[in-house]
Amino acid sequence: xxxxxRAGFHAEPLATLTRQIERGADLVDVLVPRDxxxxxxxxxxxxxxNLPRDYPSADLPPGLAPEAPxxxxxxxGPDRYARRSAAWGWALGLFDTAADAEAFxxxxxxxxxxxxxxxxxxxxxxxxxxxxADDPARGPPLAFLDIASAQFASPTISPAPSMAAARLAAVxxxxxxxxxxxxxxxxxxxxxxxxxxxxAARAAGVPEADIADAIALARAGFEGDxxxxxxxxxxxxxxxxxxxxEDEAAVRAAHMGWRGRDLTLVFDPADxxxxxxxxxxxxxxxxxxxxxxDDDLEAVIRLVTVALDIESSTGFSAAAQDAxxxxxxxxxxxxxxxxxxxxxxxxxxxxxxxxxxxxxxxxALAAASALxxxxxxxxxxxxxPGFDAEREAQLAGLARRLEAATxxxxxxxxxxxxxxxxxALDAAQATGLRNAQVIGAVxxxxxxxxxxxxxxxxxxxxxxxxxAESADGRPFGLLSPFAVQGLAxxxxxIAAARRHVxxxxxxxxxxxxxxxxxxxxxxxxHEIGAVESALGEAxxxxxxxxxxxxxxxxxxxxxxxxxxxxxxxxxxTLTLAGFTPGDVAAAEVFALGTDSLADAPFLSxxxxxVFLGDAETSAAMNLAMxxxxxxxxxxxxxxxVAVAFTARPEEASPLQxxxxxxxxxxxxxxxxxxxxxxxxxxxxxxxxxARPSPPPRERVVERIVEVNRSRRKLPDRRKGYIQKAAVxxxxxxxxxxxxxxxxxxxxxxxxxKEGAAFRSLMNNFAIAISIGLQYGVPLxxxxxxxxxxxxxxxxxxxxxGAIASATSILDYAFRELGVSYLGRADLAxxxxxxxxxxxxxxxxxxxxxxxSRFISKGFSRGAAxxxxxxxxxxxxxxxxxxxxxxxxxxGDLALVRKGQSRVCQTCGARAARLGDTEG
Numbered sequence: 001x002x003x004x005x006r007a008g009f010h011a012e013p014l015a016t017l018t019r020q021i022e023r024g025a026d027l028v029d030v031l032v033p034r035d036x037x038x039x040x041x042x043x044x045x046x047x048x049x050n051l052p053r054d055y056p057s058a059d060l061p062p063g064l065a066p067e068a069p070x071x072x073x074x075x076x077g078p079d080r081y082a083r084r085s086a087a088w089g090w091a092l093g094l095f096d097t098a099a100d101a102e103a104f105x106x107x108x109x110x111x112x113x114x115x116x117x118x119x120x121x122x123x124x125x126x127x128x129x130x131x132x133a134d135d136p137a138r139g140p141p142l143a144f145l146d147i148a149s150a151q152f153a154s155p156t157i158s159p160a161p162s163m164a165a166a167r168l169a170a171v172x173x174x175x176x177x178x179x180x181x182x183x184x185x186x187x188x189x190x191x192x193x194x195x196x197x198x199x200a201a202r203a204a205g206v207p208e209a210d211i212a213d214a215i216a217l218a219r220a221g222f223e224g225d226x227x228x229x230x231x232x233x234x235x236x237x238x239x240x241x242x243x244x245x246e247d248e249a250a251v252r253a254a255h256m257g258w259r260g261r262d263l264t265l266v267f268d269p270a271d272x273x274x275x276x277x278x279x280x281x282x283x284x285x286x287x288x289x290x291x292x293x294d295d296d297l298e299a300v301i302r303l304v305t306v307a308l309d310i311e312s313s314t315g316f317s318a319a320a321q322d323a324x325x326x327x328x329x330x331x332x333x334x335x336x337x338x339x340x341x342x343x344x345x346x347x348x349x350x351x352x353x354x355x356x357x358x359x360x361x362x363x364a365l366a367a368a369s370a371l372x373x374x375x376x377x378x379x380x381x382x383x384x385p386g387f388d389a390e391r392e393a394q395l396a397g398l399a400r401r402l403e404a405a406t407x408x409x410x411x412x413x414x415x416x417x418x419x420x421x422x423x424a425l426d427a428a429q430a431t432g433l434r435n436a437q438v439i440g441a442v443x444x445x446x447x448x449x450x451x452x453x454x455x456x457x458x459x460x461x462x463x464x465x466x467x468a469e470s471a472d473g474r475p476f477g478l479l480s481p482f483a484v485q486g487l488a489x490x491x492x493x494i495a496a497a498r499r500h501v502x503x504x505x506x507x508x509x510x511x512x513x514x515x516x517x518x519x520x521x522x523x524x525x526h527e528i529g530a531v532e533s534a535l536g537e538a539x540x541x542x543x544x545x546x547x548x549x550x551x552x553x554x555x556x557x558x559x560x561x562x563x564x565x566x567x568x569x570x571x572x573t574l575t576l577a578g579f580t581p582g583d584v585a586a587a588e589v590f591a592l593g594t595d596s597l598a599d600a601p602f603l604s605x606x607x608x609x610v611f612l613g614d615a616e617t618s619a620a621m622n623l624a625m626x627x628x629x630x631x632x633x634x635x636x637x638x639x640x641v642a643v644a645f646t647a648r649p650e651e652a653s654p655l656q657x658x659x660x661x662x663x664x665x666x667x668x669x670x671x672x673x674x675x676x677x678x679x680x681x682x683x684x685x686x687x688x689x690a691r692p693s694p695p696p697r698e699r700v701v702e703r704i705v706e707v708n709r710s711r712r713k714l715p716d717r718r719k720g721y722i723q724k725a726a727v728x729x730x731x732x733x734x735x736x737x738x739x740x741x742x743x744x745x746x747x748x749x750x751x752x753k754e755g756a757a758f759r760s761l762m763n764n765f766a767i768a769i770s771i772g773l774q775y776g777v778p779l780x781x782x783x784x785x786x787x788x789x790x791x792x793x794x795x796x797x798x799x800x801g802a803i804a805s806a807t808s809i810l811d812y813a814f815r816e817l818g819v820s821y822l823g824r825a826d827l828a829x830x831x832x833x834x835x836x837x838x839x840x841x842x843x844x845x846x847x848x849x850x851x852s853r854f855i856s857k858g859f860s861r862g863a864a865x866x867x868x869x870x871x872x873x874x875x876x877x878x879x880x881x882x883x884x885x886x887x888x889x890x891g892d893l894a895l896v897r898k899g900q901s902r903v904c905q906t907c908g909a910r911a912a913r914l915g916d917t918e919g
Contacts, residue, residue: 048077126316139324257669340461383432728795
């Protein structure tokens with residue numbers, strides 16, 4: 001095959017930077033695209049970790065050899081993938097010249113580096129039919145369960161059920177065997193055997209949601225084997241009429257789908273085989289919104305088809321059966337990503353005809369490009385081994401796609417798709433197809449994340465809220481660029497849209513809950529300021545007003561909350577303050593936004609339809625889109641039938657039947673997950689009915705003494721000191737701030753030549769310590785907590801006369817604070833006599849020191865006279881005598897009590913007698 005470098009893939013240099021990324025226990029420097037988030041980068045790095053590294057034993061062009069240098073972008077993952085693919089393609093004879101192989105490698109690397117394509121996951125090692133050897137063996141044919149013969153239709157008892165399955169079976173049995181009406185049988189408060197079974201399941205660690213499901217399924221009459229149902233394959237064939245009519249087997253399948261099993265119903269055995277092959281096929285997703293022209297889509301699909309075909313030969317499978325299926329049918333699964341985002345950017349509604357037309361023409365071009373490339377590969381390397389047996393079916397499928405393309409409205413894209421399909425049909429009649437299938441559904445959150453969180457397949461976008469990161473890695477929300485493009489296309493107010501989605505992030509001007517409204521409820525500027533600060537990152541107004549933000553003391557003392565109420569996780573400060581749910585909802589929309597444009601009042605109904613997200617589109621819209629796209633897919637696109645978590649099992653079967661009657665090729669039930677913190681309470685609150693009360697135990701009563709929790713502010717002009725040192729060769733500056741009485745009130749820790757994340761962490765740690773000190777936490781508590789902590793940097797300390805070594809930066813900092821402010825000589829590494837309070841040290845006992853060495857001239861503003869000096873105190877151990885006063889004769893802090901008089905230990909002067917008045 002001929003490959004010439006496509007200039008569009010290399011038009012602009014890629015903007016990159018080096019970021020520190022946490023990889024296991026280490027921080028590593030990685031070259032990454034400039035605007036990518038940390039989550040996206042880590043998804044690519046995880047993908048690169050599992051890439052196979054084997055190369056063919058063949059003469060390779062110099063640029064494709066294993067020892068050739070790799071581009072370091074993303075830990076060299078994209079270049080390693082592209083170079084290995086090109087090397088194996090060269091060994092397999094897919095390229096006419098070395099220049100073609102090099103061009104293929106360069107273009108494939110460019111697609112990955114720019115996030116235009118995301119390959120699926122790889123296995124570093126596994127099962128594989130050797131790409132260059134002739135292995136005539138054939139794998140076993142694909143087999144599927146039919147819904148009428150599946151185990152859940154005729155349940156059996158597992159001879160050795162798992163503990164969880166046994167506990168769930170006991171829960172269900174307690175419901176099924178109880179007499180009485182349906183509601184009473186499923187209520188543990190009136191069914192003691194059920195209550196005992198629930199408690200036993202809890203004790204065995206069974207999740208609350210699974211216990212609730214067992215009760216609901218038993219209430220609906222399900223008596224299946226709880227281990228057997230979990231071993232069902234993911235694909236089950238079914239008769240469409242049986243599912244539409246809700247026969248017994250279909251209802252059982254609906255129960256399994258309701259229970260969260262990954263169960264797909266397929267109505268044609270050929271479709272089931274294609275879907276099974278798609279699940280083991282090499283896969284890739286193409287970033288449609290990032291492509292400027294439809295011609296780019298054609299070129300990208302062609303390149304990806306060749307890359308995935310090489311992977312179908314050289315990649316590894318989890319099982320030998322899958323490896324043989326790959327070799328025999330060479331299936332590929334290519335999907336389009338970002339269709340919903342692409343429609344929004346063009347101002348097209350997902351649920352309306354223009355949006356469907358655009359989606360269909362893109363899928364038609366993608367299928368035509370991939371099938372044309374597959375036909376070209378077959379002419380070069382031969383068709384897939386099973387083509388002769390499936391020749392008529394494959395040619396009929398190509399003819400159907402060509403016919404479907406001719407019915408589409410004329411456009412440059414559809415005209416090009418027809419030409420490519422006609423070309424592929426002619427070529428396949430002569431030389432066959434290299435791949436049994438090329439376009440299919442892909443479900444992989446990591447693949448979507450590698451493309452920036454785009455939707456996969458013909459599905460709606462995920463909404464107008466996008467996440468970005470600041471230079472120090474802090475995430476923040478912004479209006480999606482697709483939303484900006486769509487708003488501009490519609491001529492809408494982008495600034496108003498940004499406020500509607502993200503909120504004002506302030507309470508100034510908010511309805512009901514503004515500064516005036518809060519002040520009327522007793523909130524002061526202190527509490528309101530704390531809330532304003534929290535609004536920058538809060539997800540709800542309730543979180544912004546949490547007691548941890550406004551202060552538990554304020555909520556208790558001013559608003560009147562009890563201790564029990566404060567301990568309740570559901571406590572709501574605004575409700576206690578007297579604000580209505582309507583007030584809260586309106587203020588929350590104003591302050592935090594709605595994360596949606598589908599309800600924006602400044603948009604027309606047609607405009608709002610453009611911005612419907614995946615949670616706002618109806619099932620009918622999704623089914624209509626799947627039905628329109630399906631003719632160009634090589635494997636069925638399963639329709640997801642949404643089921644609410646609170647729905648009962650018997651409600652799932654009618655939904656499944658409706659989808660079957662709509663004519664979908666495959667379907668699966670998708671039940672919403674349990675809410676965070678889901679519990680069976682209050683319906684299972686009466687544990688006392690299930691077991692006797694335990695005997696009374698001796699109680700230990702602890703008295704809690706409340707202390708003043710108010711914050712002691714530091715003076716605006718404060719004293720302290722700066723200590724420069726190096727720990728293990730890493731410079732660190734420790735700054736302190738003191739109250740007027742000399743008590744420590746704040747610290748700052750500055751480091752140099754460290755990563756931004758580490759420096760920010762140390763800065764914020766110092767702020768946390770400072771706040772604790774100002775709220776009255778004793779310094780010695782911090783010292784005891786953080787000395788002897790061990791982490792790098794650590795080692796010898798230079799620049800500090802009291803501390804010679806430290807096991808970490810925190811160990812050093814709190815040793816220094818303990819020595820300087822607490823007199824903790826035990827934390828120093830030298831003799832305490834060497835660092836007296838006057839700072840003179842050994843060898844300087846007879847040398848007076850100017851006060852300017854210890855007192856800041858700027859801080860004192862000239863209050864300290866220039867002739868003031870510190871004199872050493874002979875014989876003093878570790879500083880001034882306890883309880884000493886200033887001597888009026890020499891000025892030293894050495895005046896102590898001697899009998900009824902006070903005597904200076906420095907100059908010997910005797911002061912006034914105790915009790916006398918000094919003149």
